[in-house]
Amino acid sequence: MKNILLLIPLMIPGIPALAADSDGKALLDENCTKCHDSGVYTREDRLVGDRAALDGQVRRCAANLELKWFDEDVDAVVDYLDHNYYKFGNAAQ
Secondary structure, three states, X not given: OHHHHHHHHHHOOOHHHHHHHXXXXXXXXXXXXXXXXXXXXXXXXOOOOOHHHHHHHHHHHHHHOOOOXXXXXXXXXXXXXXXXXXXXXXXXX
16 A cells, blocks of 8 residues: 555656755755845846756856755755746656
């Protein structure tokens, strides 16, 4: 029975995306808002124009803050920002 319960989230579309979104938001709230608020993601003259640039910017910020993030952490933050602000629409593979 326990094994079946573990598989249920995999069978419901969107559940893994919600988990990643939650992880990305938590990392963002804990680290990124020390320097800026969400206005940097919505301003007219933002420098990020595509998902690759967003990934690069998140990596630069993580390096500048000397965060010990894994690639999965960066991906979670990029996914969260893309889904909630940028809307580039092509999630990490």
